[in-house]
Amino acid sequence: MMQRARTLFLLVGLMLSANARAAWEVNMPEGVTAISRSIYDLHMTIFLICVAIGVIVFGVMFYSIFAHRKSRGAKPAQFHDSTLAEVAWTAIPFIILVLMAIPATKTLIEIYDTDEADIDIKITGYQWKWQYEYLGEDVSFFSNLNTSKEQIYNLRAKSPEYLLEVDEPLVIPVGKKVRFLVTAADVIHSWWVPDLAVKRDAIPGFINEAWTRIEEPGIYRGQCAELCGKDHGYMPVVVDARTEEDYQAWLAEKKAEAAKIRELTSKDWTLEELVAKGEPVYNKVCAACHMPGGQGMPPVFPSLKGTPMVTSKDMIGAHVAIVMNGKKGSAMQAFAGQLSEVDLAAVITYERNAWGNNTGEMVTPKQILEFKETGEFKAGL
Numbered sequence: 001m002m003q004r005a006r007t008l009f010l011l012v013g014l015m016l017s018a019n020a021r022a023a024w025e026v027n028m029p030e031g032v033t034a035i036s037r038s039i040y041d042l043h044m045t046i047f048l049i050c051v052a053i054g055v056i057v058f059g060v061m062f063y064s065i066f067a068h069r070k071s072r073g074a075k076p077a078q079f080h081d082s083t084l085a086e087v088a089w090t091a092i093p094f095i096i097l098v099l100m101a102i103p104a105t106k107t108l109i110e111i112y113d114t115d116e117a118d119i120d121i122k123i124t125g126y127q128w129k130w131q132y133e134y135l136g137e138d139v140s141f142f143s144n145l146n147t148s149k150e151q152i153y154n155l156r157a158k159s160p161e162y163l164l165e166v167d168e169p170l171v172i173p174v175g176k177k178v179r180f181l182v183t184a185a186d187v188i189h190s191w192w193v194p195d196l197a198v199k200r201d202a203i204p205g206f207i208n209e210a211w212t213r214i215e216e217p218g219i220y221r222g223q224c225a226e227l228c229g230k231d232h233g234y235m236p237v238v239v240d241a242r243t244e245e246d247y248q249a250w251l252a253e254k255k256a257e258a259a260k261i262r263e264l265t266s267k268d269w270t271l272e273e274l275v276a277k278g279e280p281v282y283n284k285v286c287a288a289c290h291m292p293g294g295q296g297m298p299p300v301f302p303s304l305k306g307t308p309m310v311t312s313k314d315m316i317g318a319h320v321a322i323v324m325n326g327k328k329g330s331a332m333q334a335f336a337g338q339l340s341e342v343d344l345a346a347v348i349t350y351e352r353n354a355w356g357n358n359t360g361e362m363v364t365p366k367q368i369l370e371f372k373e374t375g376e377f378k379a380g381l
Helices: 002-016 033-069 083-111 246-264 271-285 313-325 341-351 365-374
Strands: 118-127 130-135 139-143 170-175 180-183 189-193 199-200 206-211 218-224 236-242
Touching: 033 083, 118 170, 118 189, 118 199, 139 246, 170 246, 180 189, 180 199, 189 236, 199 206, 236 246, 246 341, 246 365, 271 341, 313 341, 313 365, 341 365
Parallel strands: 118 180, 170 236
Antiparallel strands: 118 130, 130 139, 180 206, 189 199, 189 218, 218 236
């Protein structure tokens, strides 16, 4: 008995301690935008109305059970067909629902008012990354998980932003209305940032709209909220809200990067340069399926080490085609729209010369550009 009492005492102490209660965040976040606060206020209003209804209903019920129990000699009343009672229990809930619908409708109208946006950003979900395209600005990039494999496999200490960090965040200015056009290229995803009160499904072939206007600079994190495949948990969202000056500086830098990539397409590359550039591209976009050593995970993800596809000179065109266009009915994605001509040429060249393949063959950005235009691979460009 003493042991049970001691155990119960320890459990109560843990429940009441600050450390134990620190993670008991059961309510939704208030957010950092006007619309997120409107949603929070609506949530709390409806919640308090429901609490009040529950207190009244259960209060009357428990009082009736206690005050009219059999031990006190209460006798059940015999009545039926009370028109007044039927009107009351129909009219009162109707009035309550109407009163709840007024603020809910106002908030919903505000949520879906995407007109007169200052910036339009197209968001495309891929397995398992996001593409951000700033419409009218000639800026587009992919955002990938930046948590290392060593942390995921518990070989290194985890950072505070474990699984919520990316290599390229979505950068937007504060004080501007930003419209998001959300879609997907493969399966259903869901772009969700709780602090912004934005959650939109990304569905292939459809475009869903959302918007935000952030008031203060900061980093806001979210995740894909749809079960989109085996690496669903490795698809975070990071929004970097900056001042207008910082945003314009970042935008100019991204435009300069895009111009530089276009220039690199016409450069005469060496085999060593392409292999060196292709290795980090492979590790970022290919290694998750085909493994860092190229051995793959057959039969779903075939090996790239010593296989005819990447070692036979006669199959170099097929190698380019499958990287560019993917393979229907398999997990192999089409990377033609995901990577630049330089990155495509580099990663294909790397695959043909890594892990002992050593073909000495290279694919140039000019050949990739020609393939995009004609649909055919031409050697010697």
